[in-house]
Amino acid sequence: MRIRTFQLSDYRSVAELLQVSLSEECCEETMAALAKQLSWDSELVLIAEREDSIIGAMIGTIDRNQGYVYRIAVHPDHRGEGVARTMLAMMSQRFRQRNVFKIQIAGDKHNEVLRPFYQSLADHPIDFVTLSKPLAIMAI
Known part of the structure; x- marks a missing residue:
């Protein structure tokens, strides 16, 4: 498995991944957040690929x-393989390269179901926080 930065050519494949991995409502919110984050800083959008x-x-x-x-999506056929952890x-x-040493999880209703996963990561100090606004509408 290889982890890399999102590229524009990934857009269609990522949209398809989100559709099969997330609920319809979560997918719509995530697509909007993806567009916003790509306009800010594409280095913080990661892709996991295999073959x-x-x-x-x-x-x-x-x-x-x-x-x-903000969001992790793993194809249902590859869950439990360490993709999200990697x-x-x-x-x-x-x-850390940007002097940010604490990871926080956007504690929305969609991430709440992943709380046990995040809590299992003893090697990463993680807190759930409620954003004042969804990422998709936050101002720069």
Whole structure:
């Protein structure tokens, strides 16, 4: 598995991944947040690929020196293989390169179901936080 930065040519594949991985409402919110984050900083949108297929995506952002993981999506056929854990480690590294040392999870209703996963990551200090506004509508 390879983790890399999102490229424009990934857009269609990522949209398809989000459709099969997330609820319809979550997918719509995530697509809007993806567009916003890409306009700010595409280095914080990660792609997991295996054999030229995109199997995971993660959207991170930094706001006021705080690092946030907005969304993780892993294709249902590849869950339980460490994809999310590997992407989170890479995101953590990218945050550290920018002097952001604590990862926070955007604690919306869609991420709440992933709380046990995040709590299982003893090697990463993670807090759930409620954003004042969804990432898709936050101002720069």
